[in-house]
Amino acid sequence: EAAVTQSPRSKVAVTGGKVTLSCHQTNNHDYMYWYRQDTGHGLRLIHYSYVADSTEKGDIPDGYKASRPSQENFSLILELASLSQTAVYFCASSDKQGAIDTQYFGPGTRLLVL
């Protein structure tokens, strides 16, 4: 069974502060993704990566950075957190065919920015 873990599972941050969300997969997958989930918007892609040391912008990258230092780890960084970034964040991984392969999701991180 594929495994994707996220930390922290929940976080309260202050406006203007820096937040780092971490994702770790043990699937040996090439592709990793960061999505955010908001009521009324479903899931939207923030950043993705298909190889270590490289990241790509998704649909809504503004205000976010991503880092993929190894195949197993993929981080999402909010340099200056804002109220509008309150959401649930999901990390996912998939194998060599990217999105048309099954995506395995982590349990999510609930972020509240005050």
Next chain:
Amino acid sequence: AQSVTQPDARVTVSEGASLQLRCKYSYFGTPYLFWYVQYPRQGLQLLLKYYPGDPVVQGVNGFEAEFSKSNSSFHLRKASVHWSDWAVYFCAVSMDNYAQGLTFGLGTRVSVFP
């Protein structure tokens, strides 16, 4: 650009009754289509996926979906719903560049009552 519409935000069904969840997609090209399920406080899990070929796809837990190119639809069905099917169901389509992750619909929340 591709898009997915799930016209029903909420569906209520009695245990043992049949279930159909609607999904319409907009995509120029050959779509790869997916249904994912999100149980309470969990990440998403794949129910089934459509690759070009047989229009009827079987998934886990008795779910199936039917692709219709003429109707641009990918509806999900289950013959007899169980209380454990209480969840949010997301339809998704692969982007033009399949490395870029999926485009999700807003989801349909299914409530099951005895």
